[in-house]
Amino acid sequence: MTPLEELRHSASHILATAVLRVFPDAKLDIGPPTDTGFYYDFDLDHKFTPDDLVRIEAEMKKVADENQAFFRKEVSREEAVEIIKSRGQERYKLGRLADIPADEKISFYQNGEFIDLCAGTHVRYSSKLKAFKLLSIAGAYHRGDEKNKQLQRIYGTAFPTKDELAAYLTQLDQAKLRDHRKLGKDLKLFVIDEDVGQGLILWTPNGAIIRQELQNFISAELRKQGYSQVFTPHIGKLELYKTSGHFPYYKESQFSPVIENESLAKILAEGCSCTEVYARLDAVSAQLAAQVNARTGKETITVDRVRPDDQLLDGFMLKPMNCPHHIKIFASQPHSYRDLPVRLAEFGTVYRWEQSGELNGMTRVRGFTQDDAHLFCTEEQVAAEVLGCLSLVKIVLSTLGMSDYRVRVGLRDPDGKKFAGDPAKWDVAEAACRTAAATLGVPFTEEPGEAAFYGPKIDFVIKDMIGREWQLGTVQVDYVLPVRFDLTYIGADNQSHRPVMIHRAPFGSMERFCGVLIEHFGGDFPVWLAPEQVRLVPISDKVNEYGTTLLAQLKAAGVRASLDGHSDKLGAKIRRAELDKVPYILVLGAKEAETQSVSVRSRAKGDEGVQPFAAYLERVKSEIATRALPEKKVTTTVPSRPQGT
RNA sequence: GCCGGCGUAGCUCAAUGGUAGAGCACCUGUUUUGUAAACAGGCGGUUGCGGGUUCGAAUCCCAUCGCCGGCUCCA
Incomplete structure (x- = not known):
């Protein structure tokens, strides 16, 4: 544990000490340090209010002033159970104790009247806590599982000195000024209107200019790299997505299908009342949900998000992805190996039913336009095509001066069931991604469980102004959809072969990318992007x-x-x-x-x-x-944007 | 979806049970200006929407929609 982590970890113990003084009934879960501070999770009938935070913080100051020493105490498992019970903290702590492997030492840390199951380490005295602040209250599921009880989490931060704390708080305020939601409003780049719908971006003229310029830029690069532009509609039949596997794998995060008038009429002609129609839909939906949950091993699909089934109805879906449409273009005519790779590109708008609590400005929305393309190639061409895609991403990011990103190679979850296809093919594809990522010259992490269901992927991840990570560009290798759609090409041997698909979107989505871009430039766009030059x-x-x-x-x-x-x-x-x-x-x-x-x-x-x-x-x-980047600003005292402008 | 907080004029905010206000923006007039705010006047709100309590509600209660911070999720 670094000294800063140790300080923050101790701060979280002092937080718990203070909370128990003010609310003796509170049940404790855990309280670790984080990248920017610390938190502690409590279970308590009383709901913490912002006023409580003030009281608790005052109590923490007292604890710090009491200059309590932190003691480590190693105990047997039996003793640990006794200590936990004597404190009335068995609700969560016994479970946490059970997590500790049999061969590991069990330790408690005590400061003053407070004692907590804890591996350590801690500062020696509570008076080390000179600069801390409680920041917010949030709900958090016990063990991060939404099936468990939701606890109350108190977030705070701590620094070695008051100056560092003040600097951090100032930095937080500064970051808020660059928030794309604020700048988007100030600079009139986009609006979200609640009558149109949550998570649906309306690009106003200024924002539309930026988007248009970006699209022109990427289109020009695509022409250089041999892509063909296509256009496809915003909807497709349910059957299409059953073939692709998106439906019902992701049914919970899709908009409900649009029911065909004829199907609707058929049901009504049977003389069903509206309630009967819904009852029938619910019965089929429940059945379908059960099937899907059985397959994924999770109870993630709820009946109300799984409406009409094709046994009952025909319908169209707002497309959640562009690939099935592009696949149909590829499949519309026979291909020779000489044609490959075929690269089909489209700024394709897709719709996904994101949970309302997850929506966020332009970075998490329900309708967005991907700078999408699908490449159809031979197995031998995969490595080279992936590299080509990565070079495109690099061109895009370097032209915009974005270097503060990380690369994630998403591999399949070895224990999960959320992947389709032949494990052997996955191994090949994962190896190709790993090799390609290694050539980027950027550090990358391999993350099992982060793959798409049809194949591994390479993602570019960037942080926003308040430190949240967002996935932007992505390159994904896919051996599954060509099988599902029975795609073929004729090889040099005059035999039919299976092509491999690559999905890629260097910006990810225009919405998210522009949101991140607004924050990246703080609204000071390069001249080529500036709405008014x-x-x-x-x-x-x-x-x-x-x-x-x-x-x-x-x-x-x-x-x-x-x-x-x-x-x-x-x-x-x-x-x-x-x-x-x-x-x-x-x-x-x-x-x-x-x-x-x-x-x-x-x-x-x-x-x-x-x-x-x-x-x-x-x-x-x-x-x-030349798409020149903005020169660094000569630092002058810039008056903050006043009220009313 | 869940937990908590918050919704007052285009924007930023006042008004804590007793006549909804200010600054900026906008419009009009005066001013004709040399590198980050000229002056005066005017327009502008069924206090998110719907109920309730009360003689009286922006204010208290219920419900709903939306926003913010987290959690869960993210093909």
């Missing part, structure tokens, strides 16, 4: 006319520009443009109008002085064409 600011309306001619020239050159024609003073116009995070402000006065020049103020450097307009135009055009 140039703001013309005439000093007085006497030069508005000059501004108008420049605006026309900028627009003719394809530069997104506008003119601030308000009758405000210069400072106010500059302030407005800065808050809108426009990369270039061109100040225009009488001098500039006479000499066909502009006074350039860049977002990065501030006032750059006067230069000929023609020269500036070339400069900004080239910056756009």
Whole structure:
């Protein structure tokens, strides 16, 4: 345990000490340190309120001031049971005790009147706790299993010094300013309207520009790499997804199917009342849910999310993935080995029924557009194609200056049943992914159980401003769907062969990627992505006319520009443009109008002085064409965005 | 979905049982401005929605929708 972890672990014991003083009935579960602090889980009828947090924190300060020593006590299993019982903590602690392997030592740590089953280690004295703060209350299932009771978790953080704690809290506040949900509102990039629906992104004009530019960028790269563009509809028949295996494997996280009018009419013609229709649907659904749960070994499918079955009804589903559609395009004509690889690309919009509590701004939504593509190749081509996909991801991320990501190789869960197909093929595919990931030059982790049900994958994972990880790009090898759809090509031997599929999406989804991108740039987008690239600011309306001619020239050159024609003073116009995070402000006065020049103020450097307009135009055009990254901001005191703007 | 917190004007927030307010944004007028906020006036809310308690509800209670933080989940 590092010294910081030790400090935080001790803080969690002191938290429990304080909670028991204030609420003696609380039952304790566990309280470990985390990357950013610590928590402790309690079971208590009384629901903690924010006011309780204040009381508990005050009590923790007292405990710290009491300068309690931490003692380690090694005991036999029998003694451990006795201690736990004597404290009335058998509800969870006996279970935790049972987790400790027979050959391991059992230890308790005691500070003052508090004693807890604990492997350690701890600080020597509670007075070491000089800088801590309780942050939030949350529900957390015992042992992380939603079938268990939900406990109350108190989160806090602790640092060796008050300055470090203050710095961390400031950093948290700073991060909130870069939150894509806040910037999305301030910069008018997207909205979510509750009448349209939770988790459904409405791209407003500014956000749409960013998305469009990204799509143009990726499309150009795809053309270079020999991809073919396709378009497919947003729905497909239930049968299609039964063939692919998405339905019912993932039925719980799909929108309910759209029932065909004819099927609906048939049922109604039988004279069923509405309640009877629902009863029939429920009966079939229950049966189906039971089947699926038996197969997966989990009770994850609930009847109400499993509505019409095809034995009863025909229907269409909002597509949860694009692959079945692309597969049908591939299968629509015979293929020779000479044609392969076939690479079909589409910005395909898919819909998934995410749990309401999991929705989050643009990063977790119910409808999203993947920059999707499916590659159909021979087994020999797999390794090279995976590498090609990875290089594409690298191009995308490096063009955007995103280097702070990690790579995860998702392998099948050896004990799980949530994978389909031949284990031998999985081994080959997993080896191919591992080899490909190794060539990236980025550290990667192998994570069993993180595979898709049809094959292993390589994911790119990035953290958001508050430290939550999101999966972006992904490359997945698939030996299963070609079998399910009986895909073939004719080899050089004139025999029919099975192609291998690769699924890949370098951005993941446009929604999530843009959300992460907003936070990555803090709203200061590179010029090629900025919704507004140039703001013309005439000093007085006497030069508005000059501004108008420049605006026309900028627009003719394809530069997104506008003119601030308000009758405000210069400072106010500059302030407005800065808050809108426009990369270039061109100040225009009488001098500039006479000499066909502009006074350039860049977002990065501030006032750059006067230069000929023609020269500036070339400069900004080239910056756009090369997709230049923003220069690092010269640090000045930037006033925080005020209320009301 | 679960636990907890929160929903007041376009935005950020006041008003703790007694006439819903401020700043900014927006509109109008004055001002014609040299690198982050000129001045004055005006417009704007059935306090998320629906019930209830009360002489009286933004405020208290119930229900519902949504948002936030976690947990669970994430093809």
